[in-house]
Amino acid sequence: MLNKIPGTIGCYASVEGKVFRSLANGNLKEVKPYYAKSGYGSVVLKTTYGRKSFYIHRCICSAFKKQDKPEVNHIDGDKQNNHISNLEWVTTKENAVHAVANNLRPICFKNVQAKLNKEQVDYIRSVKIPTHKLAKEFGVSHVAVWNARNYKTYKETNV
Numbered sequence: 001m002l003n004k005i006p007g008t009i010g011c012y013a014s015v016e017g018k019v020f021r022s023l024a025n026g027n028l029k030e031v032k033p034y035y036a037k038s039g040y041g042s043v044v045l046k047t048t049y050g051r052k053s054f055y056i057h058r059c060i061c062s063a064f065k066k067q068d069k070p071e072v073n074h075i076d077g078d079k080q081n082n083h084i085s086n087l088e089w090v091t092t093k094e095n096a097v098h099a100v101a102n103n104l105r106p107i108c109f110k111n112v113q114a115k116l117n118k119e120q121v122d123y124i125r126s127v128k129i130p131t132h133k134l135a136k137e138f139g140v141s142h143v144a145v146w147n148a149r150n151y152k153t154y155k156e157t158n159v
Contacts, residue, residue: 017082
């Protein structure tokens with residue numbers, strides 16, 4: 001089953017989580033996704049304003065479910081499983097709570113959006129390694145490391 005993707009021209013979504021575009025001869029062709037560092041699949045689709053990049057999960061959800069909340073959640077936590085039965089509209093808070101509850105994001109202190117855990121923060125504060133090297137090691141920005149080291153963030157812990 002295919003539904004039109006709102007805001008696009010000649011683009012359709014399937015319940016299986018695939019995106020198609022219509023060709024000049026009337027046939028449909030699957031749009032090949034590309035994957036960013038975030039792990040989410042994206043496609044470039046035609047709109048009235050030209051070409052635009054869209055996340056696949058948002059295309060699928062908007063084509064089949066009424067948007068009543070701002071974000072799309074992958075129920076099973078698999079960013080590449082874009083089947084309609086695995087997607088739901090959620091609030092930002094609901095999405096963050098789901099991520100923590102399913103160990104998709106570490107809970108650290110009182111902030112569900114924290115990128116570092118207590119052990120990492122303690123380590124950052126105890127060593128004399130340059131911030132850019134620690135940032136690369138933990139997969140965060142050098143600003144996040146600097147802020148943690150200088151107690152601008154993660155204030156609940158002390159070394």
